[in-house]
Amino acid sequence: MKVRQIFCLIICVIATMMILSACGKSKKQSAMSENNSVIENILSRRSIRKYLPQAVDQETMKIILDCGINAPNGQNKQSWEIRVVDDVETMDAIVAALAKANPTVTPEMIRGCFRGAPTMAFIANDRSYLFSTIDCGLLSENMMLAAWSMGVGSICLGCPIPLFDNLSSVDPIWDILNFSPGYRPIICIGFGYPDEAPAAKPRDPEKYRFVSIK
Numbered sequence: 671m672k673v674r675q676i677f678c679l680i681i682c683v684i685a686t687m688m689i690l691s692a693c694g695k696s697k698k699q700s701a702m703s704e705n706n707s708v709i710e711n712i713l714s715r716r717s718i719r720k721y722l723p724q725a726v727d728q729e730t731m732k733i734i735l736d737c738g739i740n741a742p743n744g745q746n747k748q749s750w751e752i753r754v755v756d757d758v759e760t761m762d763a764i765v766a767a768l769a770k771a772n773p774t775v776t777p778e779m780i781r782g783c784f785r786g787a788p789t790m791a792f793i794a795n796d797r798s799y800l801f802s803t804i805d806c807g808l809l810s811e812n813m814m815l816a817a818w819s820m821g822v823g824s825i826c827l828g829c830p831i832p833l834f835d836n837l838s839s840v841d842p843i844w845d846i847l848n849f850s851p852g853y854r855p856i857i858c859i860g861f862g863y864p865d866e867a868p869a870a871k872p873r874d875p876e877k878y879r880f881v882s883i884k
């Protein structure tokens with residue numbers, strides 16, 4: 671056998687071994703996540719920005735909300751308050767109030783911010799508690815994953831939040847939302863039945879790594 675042939679054979683053997691070891695690894699990984707509905711639910715969830723018109727029924731929303739409030743939270747202070755709006759009139763009133771308080775944005779722009787979701791959760795956090803934003807983030811993710819597992823789409827919405835800053839403290843919208851003193855909106859989450867099936871956005875696995883002094 672010529673030297674070149676031996677060299678090619680060695681390369682082929684190494685390549686085959688590398689492919690086989692990669693297959694083994696992914697097989698092991700997929701065996702752990704296969705038929706695991708929790709992992710499948712987490713990995714398949716996508717933000718939905720197009721909805722069918724009907725609101726999510728309140729029984730389903732109650733399940734979603736119960737999942738939300740069962741999230742881990744700092745000292746079990748449950749430093750969140752959630753108000754759900756699922757009728758057009760109330761949403762229209764909120765959009766009109768935000769538009770009045772923010773003359774540089776049109777009602778259409780504000781409506782666009784809410785992405786047409788027929789059910790809207792307004793989540794407020796306790797501004798006096800250090801970990802309240804984290805509590806609300808965990809609550810939100812629980813709600814969105816619970817929704818997804820039942821075929822309900824969702825969209826986390828930061829866009830409307832700054833608009834609340836200009837809303838007068840005596841605006842009637844505050845009476846409707848009726849948050850406790852010290853609580854202010856931190857995030858909105860739209861819910862509804864999806865009218866689109868967006869592809870997953872790429873994630874960067876370089877964001878995590880195992881570290882060790884060994």
Ligand SMILES: Cc1cc2nc3c(=O)[nH]c(=O)nc-3n(C[C@H](O)[C@H](O)[C@H](O)COP(=O)(O)O)c2cc1C
Pocket residue numbers: 715716717718719785825826827828829830857870871
């Ligand atoms: C704190 C936060 C604020 C967000 N605000 C908006 C928003 O205002 N409008 C919007 O369309 N999407 C918003 N999103 C959704 C993100 O754009 C989306 O989660 C991200 O692009 C990843 O896509 P995926 O959820 O489909 O995986 C927000 C998400 C988070 C977590």
